[in-house]
Every structure is written in C-alpha cells, then in structure tokens.
Amino acid sequence: MRVPLRWVLWDVKDTLLKVRSSVGEQYCKEAERMGLSLSPVEVDAAFRQAYRRYSSRYPNYGITQGLDGQSWWMGVVRDTFSQCRVQDPTLLNTLAQNLYHNFCNAENWEVFPDSRKALESCSSLGLKLGVVSNFDCRLEAILRVCGLRSYFSFLITSEEAGVAKPNPVIFDQALQKCGAAPAGVAHVGDHYVNDYLCSRSVGIHGILLDRHNKQNQPDVPREHRLGSLEELLSCLQQHVD
Incomplete structure (x- = not known):
C-alpha cells in the first residue's frame, strides 16, 4: 500500500540558492575596504586549500573538537589571507569577523x-x-x-x-x-x-x-x-x- x-x-x-559571486571576489572586496589589493584568482585558490584543510582536520565545523561555525569559518578566512601574504593578526581577525557576518547579507546570495x-x-x-x-x-x-x-x-x-x-x-x-x-x-x-x-x-x-x-x-x-x-x-x- x-x-x-x-x-x-x-x-x-x-x-x-547559491553564492552570488566567487569567494575570491567577495573576500577581495572586503580586503579592499581594509586597504589591501589582492588577486581574486589567488584568493580563490587559497580559499579552496584552506577550506579543504579545515574540512579534513575539523569536520562539521569542528564541533566535536571545541570549535563552532563562527570560529571554524574565521580560521578558514585567516588561513586564506595568510596564504596571500597578509600577516598582521589584528587585520586577519578583522577580515575574518567581517566576512563571517557579511555572508548573512542577501546581496551575497542569489536565489x-x-x-x-x-x-x-x-x-x-x-x-x-x-x-x-x-x-x-x-x-x-x-x-x-x-x-x-x-x-x-x-x-x-x-x-x-x-x-x-x-x-x-x-x-x-x-x-x-x-x-x-x-x-x-x-x-x-x-x-x-x-x-x-x-x-x-x-x-x-x-x-x-x-x-x-x-x-x-x-x-x-x-x-x-x-x-x-x-x-x-x-x-x-x-x-x-
């Protein structure tokens, strides 16, 4: 039956829905607000590496390892920009914090x-x-x-x-x-x-x-x-x- x-x-x-533009473009846009000029292609490649590394090392946002979604994503962002020669810890943290919150905005998503x-x-x-x-x-x-x-x-x-x-x-x-x-x-x-x-x-x-x-x-x-x-x-x- x-x-x-x-x-x-x-x-x-x-x-x-999907991300409206590439991660590299969105990360570079935020970096530009901080006075940095970076290549979206380079940042995109660095992001993919950082994302794979964190996904492997800390699966599902690392929640069984003491992390949460925000700390996980901020780690990915810091790692991404570090690979692109951004070394200032304060600047890395600001970029990570801003980008985590930016992805709650409708303009970053396309239905x-x-x-x-x-x-x-x-x-x-x-x-x-x-x-x-x-x-x-x-x-x-x-x-x-x-x-x-x-x-x-x-x-x-x-x-x-x-x-x-x-x-x-x-x-x-x-x-x-x-x-x-x-x-x-x-x-x-x-x-x-x-x-x-x-x-x-x-x-x-x-x-x-x-x-x-x-x-x-x-x-x-x-x-x-x-x-x-x-x-x-x-x-x-x-x-x-």
Missing part, C-alpha cells in the same frame, strides 16, 4: 529563479517543508533575508545537529521533526552522496537535482532526477517507487 507523501525536505546551498515557485507549489499541494543542510547556524538568517524562511516548518543544520550528511542520523532527526514515516517524506538536493544516497538509505524518497547535467550515476533512475525545480511537481506526483 502506497504511503501518501506528506513532507518535502530540502538541501539549500546550490539547490535553492535560483525556480526556487520560490517550487516551494509555493509544494505548499499548495498541502505538503509541509523542512530543511536538512550541511550548514552553520547562520542559515536561518540567510533564508530570512532571502525571503525563503517562511516556507519551512523547521530547519536542521549540521552544526546544530552535531552530525553532517552523509551521516544518516541527521535524516533520522528530520524524520522525528516530521513525525512521519520515511515513505511519506521526500528530499531534494544537488549532491549525489549527501542528498540522494543518504536520504534513501533511511527510506526517504531522495530526488537528485542536476541543474548542469553533470551527474552521470547509473543508479539514479530518470524519475529520481531533476534538471530544474520546474520538474519537481510532476516528479512528486509520480514519485514513489
């Missing part, structure tokens, strides 16, 4: 053109919506300034949950908030492992958003894949195997 769909859970970054309509369509069908995101505690403020917070009954971030996708425990926490069986829940996200495989591992109906047609995993049936959120409604209506 088919269980009716009651909830749709959502990933956020690169699913509903995809199909996001609001997809959320509204789900709500019009009587589906309840929640968020499951590998993000820090700024997510609520970001969704609010981007005009998306009101669509969701709850948010679960990996910082607050204490675990990150692809650990299925974060989806177990979401199911508890939904008060629904996994068969009555779908999840939409752009990451094959974190979103699609992880949600399906606990019985949720994972749907993979592949905006650029770059994900070629043969184990994802066509009916579980979206090229854009405009396809979501028809997918939900015929979803579920």
Whole structure:
C-alpha cells in the first residue's frame, strides 16, 4: 500500500540558492575596504586549500573538537589571507569577523529563479517543508533575508545537529521533526552522496537535482532526477517507487 507523501525536505546551498559571486571576489572586496589589493584568482585558490584543510582536520565545523561555525569559518578566512601574504593578526581577525557576518547579507546570495515557485507549489499541494543542510547556524538568517524562511516548518543544520550528511542520523532527526514515516517524506538536493544516497538509505524518497547535467550515476533512475525545480511537481506526483 502506497504511503501518501506528506513532507518535502530540502538541501539549500546550490539547490535553492547559491553564492552570488566567487569567494575570491567577495573576500577581495572586503580586503579592499581594509586597504589591501589582492588577486581574486589567488584568493580563490587559497580559499579552496584552506577550506579543504579545515574540512579534513575539523569536520562539521569542528564541533566535536571545541570549535563552532563562527570560529571554524574565521580560521578558514585567516588561513586564506595568510596564504596571500597578509600577516598582521589584528587585520586577519578583522577580515575574518567581517566576512563571517557579511555572508548573512542577501546581496551575497542569489536565489535560483525556480526556487520560490517550487516551494509555493509544494505548499499548495498541502505538503509541509523542512530543511536538512550541511550548514552553520547562520542559515536561518540567510533564508530570512532571502525571503525563503517562511516556507519551512523547521530547519536542521549540521552544526546544530552535531552530525553532517552523509551521516544518516541527521535524516533520522528530520524524520522525528516530521513525525512521519520515511515513505511519506521526500528530499531534494544537488549532491549525489549527501542528498540522494543518504536520504534513501533511511527510506526517504531522495530526488537528485542536476541543474548542469553533470551527474552521470547509473543508479539514479530518470524519475529520481531533476534538471530544474520546474520538474519537481510532476516528479512528486509520480514519485514513489
């Protein structure tokens, strides 16, 4: 017997919204305010190195190692600029503090053109919506300034949950908030492992958003894949195997 769909859970970054310009450009803009002239390409490369290093050494914002989202990100920023020959500790701390708060501003984020309509369509069908995101505690403020917070009954971030996708425990926490069986829940996200495989591992109906047609995993049936959120409604209506 088919269980009716009651909830749709959502990933956020690169699913509903994205960073508006490159990290290198945004970091250089803040550095320029501090009197520094740096190359966005160099800063972008340094950021990727710092981000990988911190993600490996301090996974999920280092919360099991005494860090939190803010201290983790400030470390990434300081490390990034240090690689670009900025050595003054006071200046590094100021840059880190400012950039951490800057990313709560709407101008740093771009909501995809199909996001609001997809959320509204789900709500019009009587589906309840929640968020499951590998993000820090700024997510609520970001969704609010981007005009998306009101669509969701709850948010679960990996910082607050204490675990990150692809650990299925974060989806177990979401199911508890939904008060629904996994068969009555779908999840939409752009990451094959974190979103699609992880949600399906606990019985949720994972749907993979592949905006650029770059994900070629043969184990994802066509009916579980979206090229854009405009396809979501028809997918939900015929979803579920």
